[in-house]
Amino acid sequence: MQPILIAFSIALVGVMGTVLLFSVAMRHREDEEEVSAPTRAPTSTGQFFLDEAADPHPGSDLSSDALRVRVERHVRLEQKAAEGFLRSPSAESLQTRSASQLKS
Amino acid sequence: MPIPDWELLDGLSPGEASAVLALASAARLPGGSVLFRLGDAAENLFLVRAGRVRLTFPMRFGDRQEDILAEERFPGQMVGWSGLIPPHRFTLQAVAVVDTELLVLPGAALRDLFLERPGIGYRIVSNLAQIVGQRLTVFQTMWIRELQRVVESQGA
Numbered sequence: 362m363q364p365i366l367i368a369f370s371i372a373l374v375g376v377m378g379t380v381l382l383f384s385v386a387m388r389h390r391e392d393e394e395e396v397s398a399p400t401r402a403p404t405s406t407g408q409f410f411l412d413e414a415a416d417p418h419p420g421s422d423l424s425s426d427a428l429r430v431r432v433e434r435h436v437r438l439e440q441k442a443a444e445g446f447l448r449s450p451s452a453e454s455l456q457t458r459s460a461s462q463l464k465s
Numbered sequence: 466m467p468i469p470d471w472e473l474l475d476g477l478s479p480g481e482a483s484a485v486l487a488l489a490s491a492a493r494l495p496g497g498s499v500l501f502r503l504g505d506a507a508e509n510l511f512l513v514r515a516g517r518v519r520l521t522f523p524m525r526f527g528d529r530q531e532d533i534l535a536e537e538r539f540p541g542q543m544v545g546w547s548g549l550i551p552p553h554r555f556t557l558q559a560v561a562v563v564d565t566e567l568l569v570l571p572g573a574a575l576r577d578l579f580l581e582r583p584g585i586g587y588r589i590v591s592n593l594a595q596i597v598g599q600r601l602t603v604f605q606t607m608w609i610r611e612l613q614r615v616v617e618s619q620g621a
Contacts, residue, residue, distance in 0.1 A: 425526040425529060425531070428526060429524075429526060429533065432524070433533060436533070436534050436535070437534070439607045439610060440603060440607065442606075442610065443602075443603040443604070443606035443607045443610065444603055447602055447603060455606065455609050455610060455613060456610075456613050
């Protein structure tokens with residue numbers, strides 16, 4: 362009788378351990394999903410100008426030429442702003458917007 | 466036409482600057498002509514003597530590809546540091562905006578001169594590091610500002 366009880370106890374501990382490990386693993390996966398859920402996937406067009414360049418004003422019929430001009434103006438203004446940062450580095454100069462019309 | 470102060474030759478004595486410039490040949494580019502294309506082997510670097518050079522990268526607009534301004538180089542400035550720095554491939558396209566005069570410095574001859582006269586090599590490489598460092602910081606700043614725009618556009 363005693364060996365049977367010992368074997369039963371070992372089996373019970375094994376099952377409890379498995380259940381515990383499984384529940385921890387599931388909780389970890391749920392946490393990961395919670396963290397990743399609010400993060401929007403990057404746009405297929407990338408993040409350096411193109412996300413806005415692809416569709417700056419939905420519904421508008423901005424021509425490619427006009428868009429190109431707008432992108433180049435954006436580059437010039439941003440370069441000027443970046444050179445300003447170089448002369449006098451500050452958090453504000455990284456965060457303020459230029460007069461560029463290439464906005465989201 | 467006045468000869469500009471070359472940013473690449475800053476700090477060299479007149480004799481040292483002459484030794485560098487003796488390696489150069491003059492070139493004229495009509496406005497609109499291509500100096501080099503993205504991906505080309507970079508065998509030379511260029512000093513802008515007069516005119517203006519526009520550096521561009523390709524961007525797709527629908528079914529068309531356009532060359533978009535990255536930066537412009539003016540008299541006194543250099544173009545094409547890839548001629549000195551491995552892997553010696555141009556990473557942008559360069560086009561003369563207007564009729565432009567250049568001095569063409571062969572990278573290999575310049576490297577030979579550096580071995581022969583290390584003082585010149587040290588000064589030019591220091592100048593190059595400063596030029597590249599400034600441009601890197603400008604582009605890093607532009608990148609950070611773009612990320613800030615992205616974050617704001619996400620509603621943060």
